[in-house]
Amino acid sequence: xxxxxxxxxxxxxxxxxxxxxxxxxxxxxxxxxxxxxxxxxxxxxxxxxxxxxxxxxxxxxxxxxxxxxxxxxxxxxxxxxxxxxxxxxxxxxxxxxxxxxxxxxxxxxxxxxxxxxxxxxxxxxxxxxxxxxxxxxxxxxxxxxxxxxxxxxxxxxxxxxxxxxxxxxxxxxxxxxxxxxxxxxxxxxxxxxxxxxxxxxxxxxxxxxxxxxxxxxxxxxxxxxxxxxxxxxxxxxxxxxxxxxxxxxxxxxxxxxxxxxxxxxxxxxxxxxxxxxxxxxxxxxxxxxxxxxxxxxxxxxxxxxxxxxxxxxxxxxxxxxxxxxxxxxxxxxxxxxxxxxxxxxxxxxxxxxxxxxxxxxxxxxxxxxxxxxxxxxxxxxxxxxxxxxxxxxxxxxxxxxxxxxxxxx
Amino acid sequence: xxxxxxxxxxxxxxxxxxxxxxxxxxxxxxxxxxxxxxxxxxxxxxxxxxxxxxxxxxxxxxxxxxxxxxxxxxxxxxxxxxxxxxxxxxxxxxxxxxxxxxxxxxxxxxxxxxxxxxxxxxxxxxx
Ligand SMILES: Cc1ncc(COP(=O)(O)O)c(C=O)c1O
Numbered sequence: 001x002x003x004x005x006x007x008x009x010x011x012x013x014x015x016x017x018x019x020x021x022x023x024x025x026x027x028x029x030x031x032x033x034x035x036x037x038x039x040x041x042x043x044x045x046x047x048x049x050x051x052x053x054x055x056x057x058x059x060x061x062x063x064x065x066x067x068x069x070x071x072x073x074x075x076x077x078x079x080x081x082x083x084x085x086x087x088x089x090x091x092x093x094x095x096x097x098x099x100x101x102x103x104x105x106x107x108x109x110x111x112x113x114x115x116x117x118x119x120x121x122x123x124x125x126x127x128x129x130x131x132x133x134x135x136x137x138x139x140x141x142x143x144x145x146x147x148x149x150x151x152x153x154x155x156x157x158x159x160x161x162x163x164x165x166x167x168x169x170x171x172x173x174x175x176x177x178x179x180x181x182x183x184x185x186x187x188x189x190x191x192x193x194x195x196x197x198x199x200x201x202x203x204x205x206x207x208x209x210x211x212x213x214x215x216x217x218x219x220x221x222x223x224x225x226x227x228x229x230x231x232x233x234x235x236x237x238x239x240x241x242x243x244x245x246x247x248x249x250x251x252x253x254x255x256x257x258x259x260x261x262x263x264x265x266x267x268x269x270x271x272x273x274x275x276x277x278x279x280x281x282x283x284x285x286x287x288x289x290x291x292x293x294x295x296x297x298x299x300x301x302x303x304x305x306x307x308x309x310x311x312x313x314x315x316x317x318x319x320x321x322x323x324x325x326x327x328x329x330x331x332x333x334x335x336x337x338x339x340x341x342x343x344x345x346x347x348x349x350x351x352x353x354x355x356x357x358x359x360x361x362x363x364x365x366x367x368x369x370x371x372x373x374x375x376x377x378x379x380x381x382x383x384x385x386x387x388x389x390x391x392x393x394x395x396x397x398x399x400x401x402x403x404x405x406x407x408x409x
Numbered sequence: 410x411x412x413x414x415x416x417x418x419x420x421x422x423x424x425x426x427x428x429x430x431x432x433x434x435x436x437x438x439x440x441x442x443x444x445x446x447x448x449x450x451x452x453x454x455x456x457x458x459x460x461x462x463x464x465x466x467x468x469x470x471x472x473x474x475x476x477x478x479x480x481x482x483x484x485x486x487x488x489x490x491x492x493x494x495x496x497x498x499x500x501x502x503x504x505x506x507x508x509x510x511x512x513x514x515x516x517x518x519x520x521x522x523x524x525x526x527x528x529x530x531x532x533x534x535x536x
Binding site: 346347348349352353356363364365378379407408 | 413414415420445446447448470471472473513516
Protein backbone atom coordinates (compact mmCIF):
# COMPACT_ATOMS: atom_id res chain seq x y z
CA UNK A 1 0.00 0.00 0.00
CA UNK A 2 1.20 3.49 -0.78
CA UNK A 3 1.96 5.44 2.37
CA UNK A 4 0.75 8.92 1.51
CA UNK A 5 1.95 10.32 4.82
CA UNK A 6 5.44 9.21 3.89
CA UNK A 7 5.07 10.48 0.32
CA UNK A 8 4.02 13.90 1.63
CA UNK A 9 7.46 14.29 3.19
CA UNK A 10 9.08 14.25 -0.24
CA UNK A 11 7.28 17.46 -1.23
CA UNK A 12 8.86 20.65 0.09
CA UNK A 13 5.76 22.75 -0.65
CA UNK A 14 3.87 20.67 1.88
CA UNK A 15 6.66 21.04 4.40
CA UNK A 16 6.81 24.79 3.89
CA UNK A 17 3.04 25.25 4.14
CA UNK A 18 2.30 23.15 7.17
CA UNK A 19 -1.48 23.08 7.14
CA UNK A 20 -1.95 23.25 3.36
CA UNK A 21 -4.39 20.73 1.92
CA UNK A 22 -3.51 20.80 -1.76
CA UNK A 23 -6.40 19.53 -3.87
CA UNK A 24 -5.52 21.00 -7.25
CA UNK A 25 -3.09 18.50 -8.75
CA UNK A 26 -5.18 18.35 -11.89
CA UNK A 27 -4.09 21.93 -12.59
CA UNK A 28 -0.51 21.16 -11.65
CA UNK A 29 1.12 18.60 -9.41
CA UNK A 30 3.56 19.45 -6.62
CA UNK A 31 7.22 18.66 -7.14
CA UNK A 32 9.23 16.20 -5.07
CA UNK A 33 12.57 17.31 -3.68
CA UNK A 34 14.37 14.98 -6.08
CA UNK A 35 13.07 16.93 -9.10
CA UNK A 36 13.94 20.29 -7.57
CA UNK A 37 17.42 19.06 -6.68
CA UNK A 38 18.00 17.93 -10.25
CA UNK A 39 17.08 21.33 -11.67
CA UNK A 40 19.36 22.96 -9.14
CA UNK A 41 22.15 20.55 -10.08
CA UNK A 42 21.93 21.52 -13.75
CA UNK A 43 22.14 25.23 -13.03
CA UNK A 44 24.93 24.82 -10.50
CA UNK A 45 27.06 22.15 -12.09
CA UNK A 46 26.68 21.95 -15.86
CA UNK A 47 24.44 24.76 -17.07
CA UNK A 48 25.67 24.71 -20.65
CA UNK A 49 23.69 24.55 -23.84
CA UNK A 50 23.06 21.14 -25.32
CA UNK A 51 24.35 19.50 -28.51
CA UNK A 52 27.03 21.79 -29.93
CA UNK A 53 29.50 22.17 -27.14
CA UNK A 54 32.86 20.42 -27.50
CA UNK A 55 33.54 20.75 -23.82
CA UNK A 56 32.75 18.68 -20.78
CA UNK A 57 29.86 20.47 -19.15
CA UNK A 58 28.01 20.80 -22.44
CA UNK A 59 28.52 17.14 -23.08
CA UNK A 60 27.24 16.38 -19.59
CA UNK A 61 24.14 18.55 -20.17
CA UNK A 62 23.54 16.85 -23.52
CA UNK A 63 23.85 13.44 -21.95
CA UNK A 64 21.37 14.27 -19.19
CA UNK A 65 19.01 15.72 -21.77
CA UNK A 66 19.16 12.69 -24.05
CA UNK A 67 18.99 10.31 -21.07
CA UNK A 68 15.68 11.91 -20.28
CA UNK A 69 14.48 11.19 -23.77
CA UNK A 70 15.46 7.54 -23.29
CA UNK A 71 13.78 7.29 -19.92
CA UNK A 72 10.59 8.89 -21.20
CA UNK A 73 10.59 6.66 -24.28
CA UNK A 74 11.01 3.51 -22.18
CA UNK A 75 8.38 4.79 -19.76
CA UNK A 76 5.73 4.72 -22.52
CA UNK A 77 7.36 1.90 -24.53
CA UNK A 78 8.32 4.09 -27.49
CA UNK A 79 11.47 4.58 -29.56
CA UNK A 80 14.03 7.17 -28.51
CA UNK A 81 13.57 9.31 -31.67
CA UNK A 82 9.82 9.36 -31.25
CA UNK A 83 9.93 11.59 -28.16
CA UNK A 84 9.63 15.31 -28.90
CA UNK A 85 10.04 17.84 -26.13
CA UNK A 86 7.63 20.76 -26.26
CA UNK A 87 6.43 23.34 -23.75
CA UNK A 88 3.30 21.47 -22.62
CA UNK A 89 0.38 19.35 -23.80
CA UNK A 90 -1.14 22.37 -25.51
CA UNK A 91 1.93 22.91 -27.64
CA UNK A 92 2.21 19.20 -28.42
CA UNK A 93 -1.34 19.17 -29.75
CA UNK A 94 -0.84 22.40 -31.69
CA UNK A 95 2.27 20.94 -33.23
CA UNK A 96 0.19 18.15 -34.74
CA UNK A 97 -2.56 20.52 -35.82
CA UNK A 98 -0.07 22.79 -37.60
CA UNK A 99 2.54 20.41 -38.98
CA UNK A 100 0.26 17.57 -39.97
CA UNK A 101 -3.30 18.82 -39.66
CA UNK A 102 -2.90 21.66 -42.09
CA UNK A 103 -1.40 19.25 -44.65
CA UNK A 104 -3.92 16.46 -44.45
CA UNK A 105 -7.24 18.07 -43.56
CA UNK A 106 -8.98 19.62 -46.55
CA UNK A 107 -12.28 21.04 -47.66
CA UNK A 108 -15.11 18.64 -46.88
CA UNK A 109 -13.05 16.48 -44.53
CA UNK A 110 -13.88 16.08 -40.87
CA UNK A 111 -12.18 15.83 -37.49
CA UNK A 112 -13.76 13.91 -34.64
CA UNK A 113 -13.30 14.84 -30.99
CA UNK A 114 -15.44 14.77 -27.85
CA UNK A 115 -17.45 17.13 -25.68
CA UNK A 116 -15.32 16.31 -22.62
CA UNK A 117 -12.10 17.72 -24.06
CA UNK A 118 -9.93 20.34 -22.42
CA UNK A 119 -9.82 23.41 -24.68
CA UNK A 120 -6.30 22.44 -25.72
CA UNK A 121 -7.62 19.33 -27.46
CA UNK A 122 -10.64 21.14 -28.88
CA UNK A 123 -9.80 24.64 -30.06
CA UNK A 124 -6.79 23.62 -32.23
CA UNK A 125 -9.09 21.25 -34.17
CA UNK A 126 -11.94 23.72 -34.31
CA UNK A 127 -9.60 26.36 -35.73
CA UNK A 128 -8.13 23.91 -38.22
CA UNK A 129 -11.64 23.05 -39.41
CA UNK A 130 -12.53 26.74 -39.82
CA UNK A 131 -9.37 27.42 -41.78
CA UNK A 132 -9.47 24.42 -44.08
CA UNK A 133 -13.21 24.10 -44.61
CA UNK A 134 -13.58 20.87 -42.68
CA UNK A 135 -16.25 20.01 -40.13
CA UNK A 136 -15.78 19.18 -36.47
CA UNK A 137 -17.80 16.27 -35.11
CA UNK A 138 -18.15 16.00 -31.36
CA UNK A 139 -18.81 12.75 -29.48
CA UNK A 140 -21.27 13.13 -26.61
CA UNK A 141 -21.39 11.80 -23.05
CA UNK A 142 -24.23 10.11 -21.19
CA UNK A 143 -25.81 11.07 -17.84
CA UNK A 144 -23.02 9.33 -15.93
CA UNK A 145 -20.34 11.31 -17.69
CA UNK A 146 -19.21 8.37 -19.80
CA UNK A 147 -18.20 8.85 -23.40
CA UNK A 148 -20.71 7.66 -25.97
CA UNK A 149 -18.45 5.90 -28.42
CA UNK A 150 -19.70 2.39 -28.95
CA UNK A 151 -19.47 0.81 -32.38
CA UNK A 152 -22.90 2.03 -33.42
CA UNK A 153 -21.98 5.62 -32.67
CA UNK A 154 -18.55 5.35 -34.26
CA UNK A 155 -19.96 3.73 -37.38
CA UNK A 156 -22.04 6.84 -37.87
CA UNK A 157 -19.45 9.44 -36.93
CA UNK A 158 -16.25 8.09 -38.48
CA UNK A 159 -16.26 8.30 -42.26
CA UNK A 160 -13.90 8.05 -45.17
CA UNK A 161 -13.34 11.75 -44.68
CA UNK A 162 -12.34 11.55 -41.02
CA UNK A 163 -8.74 12.72 -41.13
CA UNK A 164 -8.11 13.14 -37.40
CA UNK A 165 -9.60 11.54 -34.32
CA UNK A 166 -8.59 13.41 -31.16
CA UNK A 167 -9.64 12.16 -27.76
CA UNK A 168 -8.67 12.58 -24.14
CA UNK A 169 -7.67 9.50 -22.17
CA UNK A 170 -9.06 11.02 -18.99
CA UNK A 171 -11.26 14.04 -18.38
CA UNK A 172 -9.94 16.85 -16.20
CA UNK A 173 -13.49 17.63 -15.03
CA UNK A 174 -15.47 14.37 -14.97
CA UNK A 175 -12.54 12.24 -13.94
CA UNK A 176 -13.77 9.74 -16.53
CA UNK A 177 -11.16 7.39 -17.94
CA UNK A 178 -12.02 6.50 -21.52
CA UNK A 179 -11.54 2.96 -22.86
CA UNK A 180 -9.25 4.34 -25.54
CA UNK A 181 -7.74 1.06 -26.64
CA UNK A 182 -11.00 -0.47 -27.79
CA UNK A 183 -12.24 2.85 -29.20
CA UNK A 184 -9.05 3.14 -31.26
CA UNK A 185 -9.39 -0.37 -32.63
CA UNK A 186 -12.98 0.41 -33.64
CA UNK A 187 -11.94 3.65 -35.33
CA UNK A 188 -9.14 1.84 -37.17
CA UNK A 189 -11.54 -0.80 -38.39
CA UNK A 190 -13.84 1.84 -39.89
CA UNK A 191 -11.10 4.05 -41.30
CA UNK A 192 -7.51 2.77 -41.10
CA UNK A 193 -6.17 6.09 -42.41
CA UNK A 194 -7.53 8.30 -39.66
CA UNK A 195 -4.74 9.90 -37.60
CA UNK A 196 -5.41 9.15 -33.95
CA UNK A 197 -4.31 11.64 -31.30
CA UNK A 198 -4.61 11.09 -27.56
CA UNK A 199 -4.48 13.77 -24.90
CA UNK A 200 -2.86 11.94 -22.00
CA UNK A 201 -2.33 14.98 -19.76
CA UNK A 202 -4.65 13.64 -17.05
CA UNK A 203 -3.97 9.99 -17.64
CA UNK A 204 -0.22 9.68 -17.41
CA UNK A 205 0.11 11.01 -13.84
CA UNK A 206 -2.12 8.16 -12.66
CA UNK A 207 -1.58 5.19 -14.97
CA UNK A 208 1.01 3.44 -17.01
CA UNK A 209 0.65 3.75 -20.76
CA UNK A 210 2.13 1.58 -23.49
CA UNK A 211 1.99 3.28 -26.87
CA UNK A 212 2.63 0.04 -28.76
CA UNK A 213 -0.33 -1.59 -27.12
CA UNK A 214 -2.77 1.31 -27.23
CA UNK A 215 -2.55 1.83 -30.97
CA UNK A 216 -2.64 5.63 -31.32
CA UNK A 217 -0.48 7.68 -33.71
CA UNK A 218 0.28 10.49 -31.27
CA UNK A 219 0.04 11.07 -27.56
CA UNK A 220 0.58 14.34 -25.72
CA UNK A 221 1.26 15.08 -22.06
CA UNK A 222 2.73 17.66 -19.69
CA UNK A 223 5.62 17.27 -17.30
CA UNK A 224 4.09 19.56 -14.70
CA UNK A 225 1.06 17.35 -14.10
CA UNK A 226 3.25 14.32 -13.38
CA UNK A 227 5.45 15.87 -10.67
CA UNK A 228 7.90 17.39 -13.16
CA UNK A 229 8.79 21.01 -13.86
CA UNK A 230 6.50 23.41 -15.70
CA UNK A 231 7.47 24.46 -19.21
CA UNK A 232 8.06 20.96 -20.56
CA UNK A 233 5.66 18.84 -22.55
CA UNK A 234 6.02 15.63 -24.50
CA UNK A 235 4.72 14.66 -27.87
CA UNK A 236 5.10 11.06 -28.88
CA UNK A 237 4.49 10.26 -32.53
CA UNK A 238 5.00 7.20 -34.69
CA UNK A 239 8.35 7.46 -36.41
CA UNK A 240 6.89 6.66 -39.83
CA UNK A 241 4.59 9.68 -39.57
CA UNK A 242 7.10 12.03 -37.94
CA UNK A 243 9.57 11.44 -40.74
CA UNK A 244 7.20 12.85 -43.34
CA UNK A 245 5.83 15.72 -41.32
CA UNK A 246 6.79 19.34 -41.88
CA UNK A 247 8.56 21.08 -38.98
CA UNK A 248 6.46 23.18 -36.62
CA UNK A 249 8.89 26.04 -36.12
CA UNK A 250 12.02 27.00 -38.01
CA UNK A 251 15.40 28.12 -36.72
CA UNK A 252 18.27 26.73 -34.72
CA UNK A 253 18.70 23.09 -33.73
CA UNK A 254 16.16 21.79 -36.24
CA UNK A 255 18.19 22.07 -39.44
CA UNK A 256 20.53 19.76 -41.26
CA UNK A 257 22.04 22.29 -43.67
CA UNK A 258 21.31 25.91 -44.46
CA UNK A 259 22.51 27.77 -47.51
CA UNK A 260 21.46 31.02 -49.14
CA UNK A 261 19.24 29.05 -51.47
CA UNK A 262 17.63 26.46 -49.24
CA UNK A 263 17.45 24.59 -45.96
CA UNK A 264 17.19 20.91 -45.22
CA UNK A 265 15.87 19.71 -41.92
CA UNK A 266 17.25 17.48 -39.23
CA UNK A 267 15.67 14.09 -38.53
CA UNK A 268 12.98 13.62 -35.89
CA UNK A 269 12.87 14.45 -33.04
CA UNK A 270 15.23 17.41 -33.64
CA UNK A 271 13.24 18.58 -36.66
CA UNK A 272 10.49 19.49 -34.19
CA UNK A 273 12.64 21.04 -31.47
CA UNK A 274 13.61 24.45 -32.81
CA UNK A 275 15.65 26.69 -30.56
CA UNK A 276 17.25 26.12 -27.17
CA UNK A 277 14.95 23.88 -25.16
CA UNK A 278 14.05 24.12 -21.48
CA UNK A 279 17.10 22.05 -20.57
CA UNK A 280 16.71 22.14 -16.80
CA UNK A 281 13.02 21.34 -17.12
CA UNK A 282 13.60 18.36 -19.37
CA UNK A 283 16.27 16.98 -17.07
CA UNK A 284 13.92 17.52 -14.13
CA UNK A 285 11.25 15.50 -15.91
CA UNK A 286 13.58 12.51 -15.86
CA UNK A 287 13.58 12.56 -12.07
CA UNK A 288 9.81 12.87 -12.01
CA UNK A 289 9.43 9.76 -14.16
CA UNK A 290 11.92 7.86 -12.00
CA UNK A 291 10.14 8.99 -8.86
CA UNK A 292 6.76 7.82 -10.19
CA UNK A 293 8.25 4.49 -11.19
CA UNK A 294 9.77 4.10 -7.74
CA UNK A 295 6.38 4.73 -6.15
CA UNK A 296 4.82 2.33 -8.65
CA UNK A 297 1.66 2.73 -10.70
CA UNK A 298 -0.03 -0.29 -9.14
CA UNK A 299 0.26 1.34 -5.75
CA UNK A 300 -0.85 4.69 -7.13
CA UNK A 301 -3.93 3.08 -8.65
CA UNK A 302 -4.87 1.32 -5.42
CA UNK A 303 -4.32 4.44 -3.38
CA UNK A 304 -6.50 6.49 -5.70
CA UNK A 305 -9.28 3.92 -5.70
CA UNK A 306 -9.29 4.10 -1.95
CA UNK A 307 -9.58 7.88 -2.10
CA UNK A 308 -12.43 7.72 -4.64
CA UNK A 309 -14.41 5.26 -2.54
CA UNK A 310 -13.87 7.15 0.69
CA UNK A 311 -14.72 10.47 -0.96
CA UNK A 312 -18.06 9.29 -2.31
CA UNK A 313 -18.95 7.59 0.94
CA UNK A 314 -18.25 10.65 3.08
CA UNK A 315 -19.85 13.12 0.68
CA UNK A 316 -23.00 11.02 0.64
CA UNK A 317 -23.03 10.67 4.43
CA UNK A 318 -22.54 14.34 5.15
CA UNK A 319 -24.32 16.09 2.32
CA UNK A 320 -26.62 13.60 0.60
CA UNK A 321 -27.89 15.20 -2.57
CA UNK A 322 -26.73 18.69 -1.63
CA UNK A 323 -23.37 17.94 -3.24
CA UNK A 324 -23.64 16.71 -6.80
CA UNK A 325 -20.45 15.27 -8.26
CA UNK A 326 -20.29 15.07 -12.05
CA UNK A 327 -18.87 11.99 -13.77
CA UNK A 328 -19.03 8.30 -12.92
CA UNK A 329 -19.18 7.01 -9.34
CA UNK A 330 -17.37 3.76 -10.04
CA UNK A 331 -13.75 3.99 -8.88
CA UNK A 332 -12.59 1.81 -11.78
CA UNK A 333 -13.93 4.23 -14.36
CA UNK A 334 -12.50 7.41 -12.92
CA UNK A 335 -9.58 9.32 -11.49
CA UNK A 336 -9.73 11.07 -8.12
CA UNK A 337 -10.80 14.30 -9.80
CA UNK A 338 -14.10 15.52 -8.38
CA UNK A 339 -16.01 18.44 -9.86
CA UNK A 340 -19.18 19.26 -8.03
CA UNK A 341 -21.94 21.68 -7.26
CA UNK A 342 -23.08 22.35 -3.71
CA UNK A 343 -26.67 23.54 -3.31
CA UNK A 344 -26.89 26.92 -5.02
CA UNK A 345 -23.55 28.07 -3.64
CA UNK A 346 -21.31 29.83 -6.09
CA UNK A 347 -18.06 27.93 -6.84
CA UNK A 348 -16.05 31.10 -6.16
CA UNK A 349 -17.49 31.35 -2.68
CA UNK A 350 -16.93 27.66 -1.99
CA UNK A 351 -13.29 27.90 -3.11
CA UNK A 352 -12.73 31.10 -1.16
CA UNK A 353 -14.15 29.77 2.07
CA UNK A 354 -12.12 26.57 1.66
CA UNK A 355 -9.05 28.72 1.11
CA UNK A 356 -9.72 30.37 4.44
CA UNK A 357 -9.23 26.85 5.84
CA UNK A 358 -6.06 26.49 3.74
CA UNK A 359 -7.68 23.98 1.39
CA UNK A 360 -6.73 24.65 -2.24
CA UNK A 361 -9.39 23.75 -4.81
CA UNK A 362 -10.30 25.24 -8.17
CA UNK A 363 -13.49 26.99 -9.22
CA UNK A 364 -14.59 27.71 -12.76
CA UNK A 365 -14.99 25.91 -16.06
CA UNK A 366 -11.55 24.25 -15.87
CA UNK A 367 -10.84 25.00 -19.55
CA UNK A 368 -13.76 22.81 -20.56
CA UNK A 369 -16.53 25.20 -21.54
CA UNK A 370 -18.20 22.87 -24.08
CA UNK A 371 -18.46 20.23 -21.35
CA UNK A 372 -19.96 22.66 -18.84
CA UNK A 373 -22.48 23.76 -21.48
CA UNK A 374 -23.33 20.10 -22.03
CA UNK A 375 -23.88 19.71 -18.28
CA UNK A 376 -25.92 22.96 -18.19
CA UNK A 377 -23.50 24.38 -15.65
CA UNK A 378 -21.54 27.59 -15.82
CA UNK A 379 -18.93 26.55 -13.33
CA UNK A 380 -18.06 23.84 -10.84
CA UNK A 381 -15.76 23.47 -7.86
CA UNK A 382 -13.06 20.90 -8.42
CA UNK A 383 -11.08 18.98 -5.80
CA UNK A 384 -8.42 16.68 -7.20
CA UNK A 385 -6.28 14.21 -5.32
CA UNK A 386 -2.91 12.69 -5.99
CA UNK A 387 -0.27 10.49 -4.41
CA UNK A 388 0.51 12.88 -1.55
CA UNK A 389 -3.14 13.25 -0.55
CA UNK A 390 -4.41 11.23 2.37
CA UNK A 391 -7.77 10.13 3.70
CA UNK A 392 -7.33 12.95 6.23
CA UNK A 393 -7.24 15.38 3.30
CA UNK A 394 -10.64 14.10 2.19
CA UNK A 395 -11.83 14.62 5.74
CA UNK A 396 -10.45 18.19 5.79
CA UNK A 397 -12.40 18.88 2.64
CA UNK A 398 -15.58 17.48 4.20
CA UNK A 399 -15.10 19.67 7.26
CA UNK A 400 -14.35 22.65 5.02
CA UNK A 401 -17.54 22.08 3.07
CA UNK A 402 -19.48 21.94 6.32
CA UNK A 403 -18.18 25.37 7.14
CA UNK A 404 -19.12 26.56 3.64
CA UNK A 405 -22.67 25.52 4.37
CA UNK A 406 -22.65 27.21 7.75
CA UNK A 407 -21.40 30.50 6.31
CA UNK A 408 -23.57 30.63 3.22
CA UNK A 409 -26.77 29.10 4.50
CA UNK B 410 -9.46 29.84 10.89
CA UNK B 411 -7.88 33.00 9.49
CA UNK B 412 -9.93 36.16 9.13
CA UNK B 413 -12.77 35.68 6.77
CA UNK B 414 -14.09 37.99 4.12
CA UNK B 415 -17.47 36.38 4.71
CA UNK B 416 -18.20 38.59 7.68
CA UNK B 417 -21.75 38.87 8.90
CA UNK B 418 -22.26 42.21 7.24
CA UNK B 419 -21.23 40.79 3.86
CA UNK B 420 -23.48 37.77 4.21
CA UNK B 421 -26.29 40.08 5.29
CA UNK B 422 -25.88 42.21 2.16
CA UNK B 423 -25.86 39.01 0.11
CA UNK B 424 -28.99 37.58 1.66
CA UNK B 425 -30.85 40.89 1.89
CA UNK B 426 -29.38 43.04 -0.83
CA UNK B 427 -30.29 46.71 -0.50
CA UNK B 428 -31.66 48.54 -3.52
CA UNK B 429 -32.43 45.22 -5.16
CA UNK B 430 -35.03 45.39 -7.87
CA UNK B 431 -35.90 47.24 -11.00
CA UNK B 432 -36.77 50.82 -11.86
CA UNK B 433 -39.49 51.09 -14.45
CA UNK B 434 -38.40 53.36 -17.29
CA UNK B 435 -35.05 54.29 -15.77
CA UNK B 436 -33.06 57.25 -17.07
CA UNK B 437 -30.06 55.00 -17.40
CA UNK B 438 -29.47 51.30 -17.33
CA UNK B 439 -26.67 48.87 -17.98
CA UNK B 440 -25.69 45.27 -17.77
CA UNK B 441 -22.27 43.79 -17.06
CA UNK B 442 -21.25 40.21 -16.72
CA UNK B 443 -18.29 38.00 -16.09
CA UNK B 444 -18.46 35.19 -18.64
CA UNK B 445 -15.97 33.11 -16.68
CA UNK B 446 -18.29 32.52 -13.77
CA UNK B 447 -21.59 33.66 -15.22
CA UNK B 448 -22.12 36.51 -12.77
CA UNK B 449 -24.36 39.23 -14.10
CA UNK B 450 -25.52 42.59 -12.76
CA UNK B 451 -28.15 44.90 -14.22
CA UNK B 452 -28.19 48.46 -12.98
CA UNK B 453 -31.02 51.02 -13.16
CA UNK B 454 -30.39 54.66 -12.30
CA UNK B 455 -32.42 57.87 -12.27
CA UNK B 456 -30.46 61.12 -12.31
CA UNK B 457 -31.65 64.68 -12.02
CA UNK B 458 -29.19 67.56 -12.37
CA UNK B 459 -26.22 65.37 -11.56
CA UNK B 460 -27.91 64.06 -8.43
CA UNK B 461 -28.68 60.38 -8.10
CA UNK B 462 -32.42 60.14 -7.52
CA UNK B 463 -32.63 56.39 -7.43
CA UNK B 464 -30.41 53.41 -8.01
CA UNK B 465 -31.45 49.78 -8.14
CA UNK B 466 -29.85 46.60 -9.30
CA UNK B 467 -30.66 43.03 -10.14
CA UNK B 468 -28.41 40.11 -10.76
CA UNK B 469 -27.02 36.81 -9.79
CA UNK B 470 -23.57 35.87 -8.74
CA UNK B 471 -21.27 35.01 -5.92
CA UNK B 472 -21.57 36.45 -2.44
CA UNK B 473 -18.88 39.01 -3.15
CA UNK B 474 -20.40 40.37 -6.34
CA UNK B 475 -23.93 40.69 -4.92
CA UNK B 476 -22.92 42.00 -1.49
CA UNK B 477 -20.54 44.58 -2.90
CA UNK B 478 -23.13 45.77 -5.42
CA UNK B 479 -25.54 46.20 -2.54
CA UNK B 480 -23.03 48.11 -0.40
CA UNK B 481 -21.95 50.33 -3.27
CA UNK B 482 -25.47 51.27 -4.30
CA UNK B 483 -26.07 52.38 -0.72
CA UNK B 484 -22.95 54.52 -0.66
CA UNK B 485 -23.03 55.90 -4.18
CA UNK B 486 -26.66 56.90 -4.04
CA UNK B 487 -25.58 59.78 -1.86
CA UNK B 488 -23.06 61.03 -4.41
CA UNK B 489 -23.21 63.10 -7.55
CA UNK B 490 -23.06 61.31 -10.90
CA UNK B 491 -20.03 63.36 -11.92
CA UNK B 492 -18.24 62.36 -8.73
CA UNK B 493 -18.92 58.70 -9.39
CA UNK B 494 -17.55 59.00 -12.91
CA UNK B 495 -14.29 60.31 -11.50
CA UNK B 496 -13.92 57.36 -9.11
CA UNK B 497 -11.27 54.76 -9.85
CA UNK B 498 -11.46 51.02 -9.18
CA UNK B 499 -9.21 51.56 -6.18
CA UNK B 500 -11.57 54.21 -4.82
CA UNK B 501 -14.43 51.73 -5.03
CA UNK B 502 -12.40 48.93 -3.45
CA UNK B 503 -11.30 51.08 -0.54
CA UNK B 504 -14.91 52.11 0.02
CA UNK B 505 -15.77 48.44 0.41
CA UNK B 506 -13.33 47.86 3.23
CA UNK B 507 -12.72 44.20 2.43
CA UNK B 508 -9.40 42.66 1.63
CA UNK B 509 -9.63 40.79 -1.65
CA UNK B 510 -7.19 38.87 -3.78
CA UNK B 511 -6.75 40.20 -7.33
CA UNK B 512 -8.89 37.36 -8.65
CA UNK B 513 -11.82 38.32 -6.49
CA UNK B 514 -11.52 42.07 -7.08
CA UNK B 515 -13.25 41.52 -10.40
CA UNK B 516 -16.25 40.13 -8.54
CA UNK B 517 -16.26 43.05 -6.15
CA UNK B 518 -16.09 45.60 -8.95
CA UNK B 519 -18.88 44.17 -11.07
CA UNK B 520 -21.52 46.41 -9.46
CA UNK B 521 -19.26 49.44 -9.64
CA UNK B 522 -18.63 48.88 -13.33
CA UNK B 523 -22.35 48.54 -13.92
CA UNK B 524 -23.00 51.85 -12.18
CA UNK B 525 -20.28 53.61 -14.13
CA UNK B 526 -21.38 52.08 -17.39
CA UNK B 527 -24.95 53.21 -16.82
CA UNK B 528 -24.16 56.81 -16.03
CA UNK B 529 -21.33 57.36 -18.46
CA UNK B 530 -23.27 58.86 -21.34
CA UNK B 531 -21.23 57.04 -23.95
CA UNK B 532 -22.11 53.55 -22.77
CA UNK B 533 -25.27 53.95 -20.77
CA UNK B 534 -28.61 53.76 -22.48
CA UNK B 535 -30.50 57.00 -22.03
CA UNK B 536 -34.16 56.26 -22.24
C1 LIG C 1 -7.06 16.93 -20.11
C2 LIG C 1 -6.09 18.06 -20.28
N1 LIG C 1 -5.55 18.27 -21.48
C3 LIG C 1 -4.68 19.26 -21.69
C4 LIG C 1 -4.32 20.12 -20.69
C5 LIG C 1 -3.38 21.23 -21.01
O1 LIG C 1 -2.18 21.08 -20.36
P1 LIG C 1 -1.11 22.23 -20.43
O2 LIG C 1 -1.74 23.44 -19.83
O3 LIG C 1 0.03 21.73 -19.63
O4 LIG C 1 -0.78 22.45 -21.86
C6 LIG C 1 -4.86 19.95 -19.43
C7 LIG C 1 -4.51 20.90 -18.35
O5 LIG C 1 -5.27 21.15 -17.45
C8 LIG C 1 -5.77 18.90 -19.22
O6 LIG C 1 -6.33 18.71 -18.02
